[in-house]
Amino acid sequence: MTKNVALLNGVNTHPFQSLDLHHRHLLPAQIVTTKPLLQATGLVKKYGVIHAVSNVDVLVYPGEVLGIVGESGSGKSTVLRLLHLEDQPDAGKFYFDVSNDQSLNLFELDRAAKRLVRVFNIGMVYQHPHLGLRMKNTSSGNVAERLIVAGNRNYAELRLAARKSLQVSEFPLARMDDLPSRLSGGMQQRVQLAKAIALKPKLLLLDEPTTGLDVSVQALVLDTLKRLQRESGVSMVIVSHDLGVIKMLADRVMVMRNGRVVECGLTDQVLEDPQDAYTQQLVHAKL
Amino acid sequence: MQTLDILVPETSGYSYAFLDEFAKRELRRRMLKAIAIPGYQVPYASRELPIARGWGTGGLQVTLSLVGPSDVVKVIDQGADDSVNAANLRRFIVRMSGAQTTTDTTLATLIQSRHRIPEEVLHEQQTLILQVPDPEPLRAIESNISKAREMHGDADYGLMWLTLYEQLVRYKRVTLGASYPVTVHGRYVMSPSPIPRWDVPKLHQAPFLTVLSAGREKRLYAVPPYTDVRPLEFDDVPFRVENQRNWLCFRTGEHNKFMNEIPLAGGNAIYEISDSGYVNKRILKQPVGNTFFDDNAKFYKEGVLHD
Numbered sequence: 001m002t003k004n005v006a007l008l009n010g011v012n013t014h015p016f017q018s019l020d021l022h023h024r025h026l027l028p029a030q031i032v033t034t035k036p037l038l039q040a041t042g043l044v045k046k047y048g049v050i051h052a053v054s055n056v057d058v059l060v061y062p063g064e065v066l067g068i069v070g071e072s073g074s075g076k077s078t079v080l081r082l083l084h085l086e087d088q089p090d091a092g093k094f095y096f097d098v099s100n101d102q103s104l105n106l107f108e109l110d111r112a113a114k115r116l117v118r119v120f121n122i123g124m125v126y127q128h129p130h131l132g133l134r135m136k137n138t139s140s141g142n143v144a145e146r147l148i149v150a151g152n153r154n155y156a157e158l159r160l161a162a163r164k165s166l167q168v169s170e171f172p173l174a175r176m177d178d179l180p181s182r183l184s185g186g187m188q189q190r191v192q193l194a195k196a197i198a199l200k201p202k203l204l205l206l207d208e209p210t211t212g213l214d215v216s217v218q219a220l221v222l223d224t225l226k227r228l229q230r231e232s233g234v235s236m237v238i239v240s241h242d243l244g245v246i247k248m249l250a251d252r253v254m255v256m257r258n259g260r261v262v263e264c265g266l267t268d269q270v271l272e273d274p275q276d277a278y279t280q281q282l283v284h285a286k287l
Numbered sequence: 288m289q290t291l292d293i294l295v296p297e298t299s300g301y302s303y304a305f306l307d308e309f310a311k312r313e314l315r316r317r318m319l320k321a322i323a324i325p326g327y328q329v330p331y332a333s334r335e336l337p338i339a340r341g342w343g344t345g346g347l348q349v350t351l352s353l354v355g356p357s358d359v360v361k362v363i364d365q366g367a368d369d370s371v372n373a374a375n376l377r378r379f380i381v382r383m384s385g386a387q388t389t390t391d392t393t394l395a396t397l398i399q400s401r402h403r404i405p406e407e408v409l410h411e412q413q414t415l416i417l418q419v420p421d422p423e424p425l426r427a428i429e430s431n432i433s434k435a436r437e438m439h440g441d442a443d444y445g446l447m448w449l450t451l452y453e454q455l456v457r458y459k460r461v462t463l464g465a466s467y468p469v470t471v472h473g474r475y476v477m478s479p480s481p482i483p484r485w486d487v488p489k490l491h492q493a494p495f496l497t498v499l500s501a502g503r504e505k506r507l508y509a510v511p512p513y514t515d516v517r518p519l520e521f522d523d524v525p526f527r528v529e530n531q532r533n534w535l536c537f538r539t540g541e542h543n544k545f546m547n548e549i550p551l552a553g554g555n556a557i558y559e560i561s562d563s564g565y566v567n568k569r570i571l572k573q574p575v576g577n578t579f580f581d582d583n584a585k586f587y588k589e590g591v592l593h594d
Contacts, residue, residue, distance in 0.1 A: 112441040134449075141453050148452065149445035155455055155521040177456050 035097065037062045037202060037235050038083070043092035045078050045259075052078040053089070054259045060203070062097075063233040067250030067267065069243060069282065075259040076239045080207050083237060084124050085114045096121065097202070119149050123196025127208035129188035132195065133180045139191045140166065140176040146198040161198060169194040170224050186217035190224065197228065206238040210245055222248055243283065247271055255279045304351040305383040310334050314352040314507075318498055321509035326471030327439075328422050328506040336502075343376055343401060344502030346418035350380055350399045353414065358386040361395035366403040366545070366561035373401075390564040393576040402465070404486040406544050406562040407576035409495040411512060417480040419501040422508065424468040424478040444476045447519055455524060467526075470517045471510055479516075485528045485545045488586055489579050490516040534558040539569040543580045 038060040045053040053075040060066050068076045081087045083094070085106060094106040096117070106117060126132040133142050140162040147161050166176050171190040180188050189209055196204055209225070210218040226249060229236060240246055246253055246267065253270050255263040255278070263276040274280045302308060310332070317331040336344050343364075354360060360380050364373035368390040376399065377388050389395050392405040399416040409415060425435040428446040438444070447468055454462045465481035469490070479487055480499050490497060490510055500507040510516055518526040534546045537557045544565070546558040560566050568575050580586060 111437065112443070115441065115443065137449065137453055138456055141449055141456060144452055145446070145449050148448045149443075151445075153448060153520075153522050155452065155524045158452060158521075 039095040044090045065236040065250045067246035067253040068239045070256035074256040123201040124205045125192045125209045132192045138177045143194045165194040165198040204236045311352040326475030326477040328508045333502045333505040340503040343418040345500035349500045354384045356385045358396045361398045363400040367563040404489045406578045411494045413495045415497045417499045419480040422501040422506040536560045
């Protein structure tokens with residue numbers, strides 16, 4: 001948790017308030033007393049006879065970046081879908097610091113309430129832009145959609161908010177009214193990111209955000225993510241099979257295999273000194 | 288020589304107004320539900336009629352279940368009383384119910400219409416029946432009908448404003464010509480059938496009952512008298528009707544009524560008022576009722592249009 005401590009400073013201010021180049025002051029280390037932002041326990045999800053996720057616990061503190069790594073089919077994307085309230089688990093509880101009511105299990109909410117939690121508190125970036133974006137709408141429209149869904153009915157404000165959000169995600173503003181299908185892969189991911197952060201959520205879920213991009217674009221997108229995290233202090237859960245991405249972004253890492261968590265710990269610790277046989281294999285295969 | 292009169296079987300074999308009693312009772316019950324929940328689409332069993340689906344069978348079934356021998360029926364198609372479709376429907380209704388017909392809006396008790404609301408203000412004793420090709424306003428943004436019904440249930444209409452946003456970004460103005468979506472009674476978003484934007488404000492706090500029925504899609508919905516009907520709009524980009532400010536009807540010399548544009552050879556165009564019943568009364572110098580838009584283009588009710 002030691003690395004986490006420094007990151008906790010200043011997250012009580014609203015995310016993105018400090019965006020105007022006011023970097024946070026580093027305070028001396030202190031003991032973590034903050035409650036976790038997100039606490040999901042005992043997640044189970046089966047697809048027929050396949051146990052996609054069995055008994056997984058996820059804990060994310062405010063301002064923390066949690067990485068989830070694992071091979072294809074290990075259940076990491078399913079975990080993310082459960083956290084995004086897209087899927088209903090077969091068992092498990094999900095507490096999220098949304099309305100000062102920590103005892104509220106989000107899985108028990110009805111459809112409309114889930115939608116509200118999702119709109120106001122959680123942003124999601126998918127691996128495939130087709131899942132996260134409306135390809136027939138303009139890029140700025142995609143970003144403005146979040147504010148429209150949240151109830152904003154002022155065209156000028158929507159334009160401004162879309163512009164700001166796209167700027168934060170370092171999207172070239174000259175192309176803000178282009179269709180996403182006419183943008184490059186990196187730009188599409190930036191539009192997704194702008195859409196995800198448009199309402200300043202407390203939690204950002206990233207499902208393989210840089211997979212499929214070439215290495216230089218990948219680095220630029222990761223840079224944007226890192227800067228965003230540093231400046232806004234938003235909590236992130238990032239799923240990737242690329243250990244480099246995890247190493248660059250995550251404070252803590254969770255290694256999954258066959259729907260179970262095989263190892264969990266600080267990123268440096270897990271990647272430098274893996275304890276589990278599978279993690280060792282994974283790390284050596286990569287590095 | 289064989290005429291249509293010989294070929295058509297005796298009407299005595301049919302129930303009054305063609306539909307059997309059970310079908311009419313079902314339709315009336317559905318209408319009551321639709322009136323109780325303004326703007327909500329009520330499914331109904333759309334019956335076979337001797338005209339094809341898509342030619343006004345929805346409106347016709349509603350008319351047939353409401354009509355009585357003392358009713359006066361007016362049927363309009365795109366504003367005209369004399370188009371083939373309107374004439375067919377009118378003849379069928381009269382033949383099956385013995386009701387009177389008229390082209391005069393002010394005299395009619397039942398007005399079945401396609402694409403238009405008459406120019407003259409309707410009163411409390413009149414019922415407007417609109418034929419609807421596509422009752423689902425969310426279809427453009429959600430093609431899955433089950434999802435769309437969930438969205439109606441959750442009043443999750445945000446994406447409708449996204450389509451307006453897109454049009455403003457691309458064309459600098461809202462380009463929806465007909466079927467402009469409206470919120471009814473502050474709850475359900477409804478497609479007011481393909482009436483032009485010009486006619487949309489006529490539904491707001493209207494004294495008459497409007498029943499909208501889609502025969503092919505098997506859905507009907509209603510706007511009860513004196514109900515709020517608000518077109519979707521942005522706070523800073525208000526709803527506007529078609530700009531026909533300088534158009535003059537070549538038959539009556541009037542303006543500020545909804546016009547048909549008649550292109551001429553050479554690129555020019557002349558205009559005529561789309562409501563043919565109204566035009567005929569003007570030409571015959573008969574008295575006309577109040578119209579929704581007066582000569583100064585002011586709407587009959589204040590505060591509905593923004594300028």
